[in-house]
Amino acid sequence: MAGRSLSNRLKDKLIQQAIERKIKRNEDEGESSRKNPLQESLDIPSSFYRFDQHPGYKQMQIINKGAEQLGIENPFFRVHDGIAGATTTIEGRSYINFASYNYLGLSGDQRVSNAAKMAIDRYGTSVSASRLVSGERPIHHELESALADAYKVDDAVVLVSGHATNVTTIGYLFGNKDLIIHDELAHNSILMGAQLSGARRLSFPHNDYAALDKILTEQRRNYERVLVVIEGLYSMDGDYPNLPEFISIKQKHHVFLMVDEAHSFGVMGSHGLGIREHFGVDGKDVDIWMGTLSKALAGCGGFIAGESALIEHIKFLVPGFLYSVGSPPQVIASCLEALKIIKREPERVQRLQTLSKYFLAKAKAAGIDTGLSQGIAIIAAITGSSQSAARLSIALFEHGINVQPIMYPVVPEKSARLRFFLSSEHTEEQIDETIKLFMEEWRKVR
Numbered sequence: 001m002a003g004r005s006l007s008n009r010l011k012d013k014l015i016q017q018a019i020e021r022k023i024k025r026n027e028d029e030g031e032s033s034r035k036n037p038l039q040e041s042l043d044i045p046s047s048f049y050r051f052d053q054h055p056g057y058k059q060m061q062i063i064n065k066g067a068e069q070l071g072i073e074n075p076f077f078r079v080h081d082g083i084a085g086a087t088t089t090i091e092g093r094s095y096i097n098f099a100s101y102n103y104l105g106l107s108g109d110q111r112v113s114n115a116a117k118m119a120i121d122r123y124g125t126s127v128s129a130s131r132l133v134s135g136e137r138p139i140h141h142e143l144e145s146a147l148a149d150a151y152k153v154d155d156a157v158v159l160v161s162g163h164a165t166n167v168t169t170i171g172y173l174f175g176n177k178d179l180i181i182h183d184e185l186a187h188n189s190i191l192m193g194a195q196l197s198g199a200r201r202l203s204f205p206h207n208d209y210a211a212l213d214k215i216l217t218e219q220r221r222n223y224e225r226v227l228v229v230i231e232g233l234y235s236m237d238g239d240y241p242n243l244p245e246f247i248s249i250k251q252k253h254h255v256f257l258m259v260d261e262a263h264s265f266g267v268m269g270s271h272g273l274g275i276r277e278h279f280g281v282d283g284k285d286v287d288i289w290m291g292t293l294s295k296a297l298a299g300c301g302g303f304i305a306g307e308s309a310l311i312e313h314i315k316f317l318v319p320g321f322l323y324s325v326g327s328p329p330q331v332i333a334s335c336l337e338a339l340k341i342i343k344r345e346p347e348r349v350q351r352l353q354t355l356s357k358y359f360l361a362k363a364k365a366a367g368i369d370t371g372l373s374q375g376i377a378i379i380a381a382i383t384g385s386s387q388s389a390a391r392l393s394i395a396l397f398e399h400g401i402n403v404q405p406i407m408y409p410v411v412p413e414k415s416a417r418l419r420f421f422l423s424s425e426h427t428e429e430q431i432d433e434t435i436k437l438f439m440e441e442w443r444k445v446r
């Protein structure tokens with residue numbers, strides 16, 4: 001027994017030594033892989049201290065040079081001379097405009113402009129501080145109360161940037177013990193917010209609530225908080241999710257549901273109150289309503305609407321609100337007036353919806369690939385390559401039609417497209433002319 005015991009102890013010691021050697025070897029290899037390459041070089045590469053050598057900038061230069069060699073003009077950063085609605089003026093020439101999300105024609109409406117002017121006269125052009133410190137004005141509360149009423153929830157809060165609203169809200173409320181699951185076509189601001197949070201991030205196939213249910217069945221109990229993020233109206237394709245199904249899944253798995261209504265508020269529903277009104281759901285069935293002020297509401301910024309605990313939390317602790325200046329009074333006033341008009345004049349929304357369906361039907365009848373578009377404010381015309389999208393945009397611009405190309409890497413190369421934003425101020429005649437010219441130029445480009 002003693003001999004066997006000694007043998008076992010020797011064996012254990014040898015095994016332990018082998019394990020220690022392996023651990024040391026792994027640590028050495030790990031340390032080697034973490035070594036800064038600059039420590040073994042006498043010179044610091046210029047790409048590490050020059051912006052013109054940054055990989056992203058160099059890639060952009062390659063793309064621009066390629067477009068120049070192909071004779072494709074740059075369709076971006078065109079300067080508009082005045083109000084951009086259903087029509088616009090660029091360098092003195094009038095265009096039919098499909099490149100602005102002034103969906104209800106309220107940016108430029110005299111009542112909205114007057115409200116902004118009156119707010120400037122009363123409050124100045126800036127509140128000159130974060131709202132927590134001394135940037136609070138009565139008009140902020142008026143807009144937030146009106147937004148909360150539109151969603152039938154406790155409260156709302158307005159932030160100075162739509163993109164930053166998603167980034168800072170998601171980034172703060174969730175952490176490294178949590179999971180964020182989003183539609184695969186989610187906006188960049190949602191992805192950036194998830195990255196900032198440190199939570200694990202997963203995506204599910206576009207609008208596929210059954211796939212989401214499966215993921216949650218497998219993953220829910222591995223995390224503390226879980227956030228599901230969808231959009232009310234997807235800006236690249238012009239389609240929308242089956243909200244009641246997502247609400248049912250949220251309730252089944254006890255997770256948070258966030259709906260980004262950047263493009264759907266003011267556009268969907270019989271009175272323009274968004275996807276909630278479209279499906280007739282209770283506003284409190286969604287935990288976080290997010291929206292922007294820059295589309296139908298004719299201003300700039302973002303908002304979150306929901307229960308009191310959420311809004312109070314954001315106002316006191318979310319960095320993008322707490323450490324940012326309050327929204328300018330003229331912007332808040334214009335958005336408030338726009339919201340009042342939307343509620344008083346639902347015919348604007350109905351006109352937009354009718355025109356959108358008209359455009360979609362005409363486009364499909366002409367043989368245009370409209371992808372997933374459902375005929376609500378946004379119509380895609382898929383061209384199949386970035387080059388053809390750019391060429392077609394330029395050709396239509398020469399005919400007096402302003403529509404922007406959406407190209408790789410914003411969308412996959414084969415999904416490159418022109419994206420038409422409709423306005424309630426467009427006419428059937430403008431749409432007919434646009435479809436006609438599109439087909440004429442598309443045959444040439446193709």
